[in-house]
Amino acid sequence: MTAVLDDLIHPDKVHGSLYTDQAIFADELRKIWYTTWVFVGHESEVPQANDYVRKRLGLQDVVMTRDKDGEVHLLLNRCAHRGNQVCDDDKGNSGSFRCPYHGWTYRNTGELLGYPYNQGYGGKNKLELGMGKVPRVASYQGFVFGSFAAEGPSLIEHLGAAAGEIDRLVGLSPEGRVGLSAGWLQHKTKANWKLLAENETDGYHPQFVHGSIFGVTGSPIGALYSDSSTAVTRNLGNGHSENDLRPEFRKFDEPMRWFGTTADRVPDYVAAMRETHGEDAERRMIEGAPHVMIFPNLFIAEIQVFNIQPVAVGECIQYATAVQLAGGGELNKRMISQSIGSVGPAGMLLADDTEMYERNQRGVETLTPEWLDVRRGLHREQVDENGFTIGTATDETGMRGFWAHYKTLMEA
Amino acid sequence: MTLPGANDRPVGLVENEFASVSVRIDGDGNSARLRVEDLRTGEARFLDPLQLEALVHLVDERLDQLLDPSADRWRHDS
Numbered sequence: 510m511t512a513v514l515d516d517l518i519h520p521d522k523v524h525g526s527l528y529t530d531q532a533i534f535a536d537e538l539r540k541i542w543y544t545t546w547v548f549v550g551h552e553s554e555v556p557q558a559n560d561y562v563r564k565r566l567g568l569q570d571v572v573m574t575r576d577k578d579g580e581v582h583l584l585l586n587r588c589a590h591r592g593n594q595v596c597d598d599d600k601g602n603s604g605s606f607r608c609p610y611h612g613w614t615y616r617n618t619g620e621l622l623g624y625p626y627n628q629g630y631g632g633k634n635k636l637e638l639g640m641g642k643v644p645r646v647a648s649y650q651g652f653v654f655g656s657f658a659a660e661g662p663s664l665i666e667h668l669g670a671a672a673g674e675i676d677r678l679v680g681l682s683p684e685g686r687v688g689l690s691a692g693w694l695q696h697k698t699k700a701n702w703k704l705l706a707e708n709e710t711d712g713y714h715p716q717f718v719h720g721s722i723f724g725v726t727g728s729p730i731g732a733l734y735s736d737s738s739t740a741v742t743r744n745l746g747n748g749h750s751e752n753d754l755r756p757e758f759r760k761f762d763e764p765m766r767w768f769g770t771t772a773d774r775v776p777d778y779v780a781a782m783r784e785t786h787g788e789d790a791e792r793r794m795i796e797g798a799p800h801v802m803i804f805p806n807l808f809i810a811e812i813q814v815f816n817i818q819p820v821a822v823g824e825c826i827q828y829a830t831a832v833q834l835a836g837g838g839e840l841n842k843r844m845i846s847q848s849i850g851s852v853g854p855a856g857m858l859l860a861d862d863t864e865m866y867e868r869n870q871r872g873v874e875t876l877t878p879e880w881l882d883v884r885r886g887l888h889r890e891q892v893d894e895n896g897f898t899i900g901t902a903t904d905e906t907g908m909r910g911f912w913a914h915y916k917t918l919m920e921a
Numbered sequence: 922m923t924l925p926g927a928n929d930r931p932v933g934l935v936e937n938e939f940a941s942v943s944v945r946i947d948g949d950g951n952s953a954r955l956r957v958e959d960l961r962t963g964e965a966r967f968l969d970p971l972q973l974e975a976l977v978h979l980v981d982e983r984l985d986q987l988l989d990p991s992a993d994r995w996r997h998d999s
Contacts (some may be wrong), residue, residue, distance in 0.1 A: 614988055622985055
């Protein structure tokens with residue numbers, strides 16, 4: 510595969526077959542989705558002991574559970590007897606799961622509690638079987654990740670500098686916590702997952718693709734993605750990248766401008782932030798929330814979070830939900846309504862992106878030209894004070910970081 | 922099977938994808954008791970306050986034993 514990838518991935522261009530080749534997709538499942546840390550869900554989705562929710566990790570049907578002691582588990586939704594699907598509801602509360610096929614019953618940690626008519630197995634506790642488990646589960650600020658690799662880099666090592674972006678989001682909560690409990694919208698998208706991952710920090714497209722929503726809402730965000738903007742695109746390493754809009758927001762020096770509002774429109778939230786964070790509250794409310802793509806599938810887009818999961822080489826699902834800030838007061842309701850307006854069923858933002866993803870997929874399936882160009886800004890990249898490569902707001906610095914890490918994983 | 926009495930009070934339905942149980946407080950006896958009905962089979966039983974208190978204090982391992990399908994409902998001699 511190494512020689513093949515050398516041919517397909519160059520610093521300034523990537524080959525179209527990376528988005529269409531079934532064999533490459535199968536290899537990605539093995540070397541990325543079933544190896545590295547993948548975002549699965551958030552602890553706030555299972556707030557009570559014995560809560561559970563159904564999730565996806567790659568193509569795997571996963572049950573995220575919280576056991577009676579509060580620990581979070583990721584179980585594979587398959588009975589150890591005949592392979593039947595155990596849980597069917599999207600969510601529920603149960604300390605144990607009973608397979609509907611032959612009644613085998615498991616604790617919500619995956620341990621087998623028993624099976625009917627046990628003399629057929631020589632009595633009780635005769636089988637060393639249980640539901641499958643994702644070998645490594647870890648969370649950061651409540652964001653739950655799973656890795657099928659029993660050994661490897663820790664979650665903190667994988668997140669690297671991206672952990673600080675999650676901290677930025679959590680730092681906008683007066684209570685220092687975020688929740689993802691508003692419910693997930695599911696957008697089936699007929700495009701390869703990488704087209705989405707690349708697009709999330711592509712600052713070149715917003716003025717074109719999102720011109721309608723910027724125009725309708727009078728949003729000042731569009732102007733931040735231009736060549737005159739002081740915002741930067743940053744390669745955070747490990748395939749993570751961000752559009753750092755803080756330089757622009759600092760220039761304006763207006764709390765809550767990042768949210769498209771003013772401090773007097775959300776007085777309870779602003780008061781709670783000042784109460785908790787003192788003088789630092791102004792900086793937090795001026796700089797706003799992160800716009801960060803965490804490899805391979807967690808996209809934090811200021812007020813909402815996306816969980817991208819592949820379905821096939823040419824199809825994926827985007828799960829989207831509004832961020833809820835603990836102690837966020839009236840801001841939380843506005844975050845939900847803004848999310849509905851942007852990524853809801855009739856939302857004006859994600860529909861535009863998805864149209865591009867699906868057109869992009871149809872485009873790369875044609876034979877020529879064979880390559881996708883990712884050279885934008887390559888000649889003007891710089892290294893910032895922390896050693897990270899940065900480009901301008903419209904440069905493809907994030908994409909190049911994505912592909913460098915992708916190549917490393919695929920060649921391992 | 923025990924049938925709902927004339928003086929019982931419905932508490933509610935407790936269910937998930939694995940079981941569906943209705944709970945009522947029965948008032949036909951000389952003091953209150955709980956009537957719990959497995960709606961998938963129609964089987965029901967009464968639980969008096971002392972039995973309920975015992976359930977509260979069951980250690981988890983004992984409760985796990987009750988959840989073994991072979992323990993009672995699907996045992997080999999049933």
